[in-house]
Amino acid sequence: EVQLLESGGGFVQPGGSLRLSCAASGFSFSNYAMNWVRQAPGKGLEWVSGISGSAGYTDYVDSVKGRFTVSRDNSKNQLYLQMNSLRAEDTAIYFCAKVRQMATLLAANDFWGQGTQVIVSS
Amino acid sequence: DIVMTQSPDSLAVSLGERATINCKSRQSVLYSYNNKYNLAWYQHKPGQPPKLLIYWASTRESGVPDRFSGSGSGTDFTLTISNVQAEDVAVYYCHQYYARPFTFGPGTKVEIK
Numbered sequence: 073e074v075q076l077l078e079s080g081g082g083f084v085q086p087g088g089s090l091r092l093s094c095a096a097s098g099f100s101f102s103n104y105a106m107n108w109v110r111q112a113p114g115k116g117l118e119w120v121s122g123i124s125g126s127a128g129y130t131d132y133v134d135s136v137k138g139r140f141t142v143s144r145d146n147s148k149n150q151l152y153l154q155m156n157s158l159r160a161e162d163t164a165i166y167f168c169a170k171v172r173q174m175a176t177l178l179a180a181n182d183f184w185g186q187g188t189q190v191i192v193s194s
Numbered sequence: 195d196i197v198m199t200q201s202p203d204s205l206a207v208s209l210g211e212r213a214t215i216n217c218k219s220r221q222s223v224l225y226s227y228n229n230k231y232n233l234a235w236y237q238h239k240p241g242q243p244p245k246l247l248i249y250w251a252s253t254r255e256s257g258v259p260d261r262f263s264g265s266g267s268g269t270d271f272t273l274t275i276s277n278v279q280a281e282d283v284a285v286y287y288c289h290q291y292y293a294r295p296f297t298f299g300p301g302t303k304v305e306i307k
Contacts, residue, residue: 107296109244117236117244117287119296133295167243172255178225178291180234182255184243 074098074183076168081188088158088192094151094168094185102126102146105177108153110164111187120166121153122177129177135161158192165189196221196290200299206307213275215302217288222269225292232292235264235273238301239284247286248273280306 080092094106108120121132121142130142141154151168165187172182197220207213223232231251236244246255248264251271261276275282283306288299 116285116301117238117289117298119294119298122294122296131294169243172246172249177294178232180246180249180289180291181236181244182246182249184245186243 074170076170076183076185078166078168078185078188081166081190083191083193084158085194086159086192089154089156090158090190092153092155092166092168092188092190094153096149096151096168096170099170100174101144101149103174105171105179106144106151107169107171107181108142108151109167109169109181109184110162110190111167112161112164115164118164123151124177125175131177155190158190160192163190163192195295196223196293196297198288198290198297198299200288200302202302203300204303204305206305207275207278208307209280210277213278213282213304215273215275215286215288215304217266217271217273217299219269219271219290223290223292231267231271232290233264233266233271234289234291235262236287236289237282237284238287244287275304278304278306 077095107122123142139157167187168185169181170183171179173179233251235248238244252264285301
């Protein structure tokens, strides 16, 4: 059974940092690209970042480029999102999601974690 | 960026009736490698993660009831929920995974009349 479990969310002041983690199990983690998707309060879904299975390719939405860094440790089946210089507009529930096809980033997300809440406020 | 729009913003449907949600992409999301549309539909209920319903515009994900169907071509796509059930109350999003940044539609809220 595929399971994704996020952690690391919390309350942080503007300008601060957080590191989100996503523990994956139930599938061959290194074979699948992963995404981070967020939902701000009262808003829709927004793709934040993606990373290939080998970690050789990463990408970000423009609003987080230069501030967020996605990474993964395939030996530990862990996905990470390092978030620096946080802003109030980064307040959201952050979901990690697995793509449904091996060896491509261009696939729908078939499994999602429950999400972790990030609140950026003074 | 590929902008995704959805209509309506919300709709109220009687139990057993049909719900139709439309999604439009500002540019084509047809992936020439396999001639399929990189377009997915998700169901999102409060307090839960989004659930994949449809991918490649019309392929139902395993385990999804067959009352959910996807269709469309070009830049216009539709999610149809036939015989709406109480458990279908949710927000539905279309999503293009053709080009980064991947983008979602604004969502359509489905309620029971």
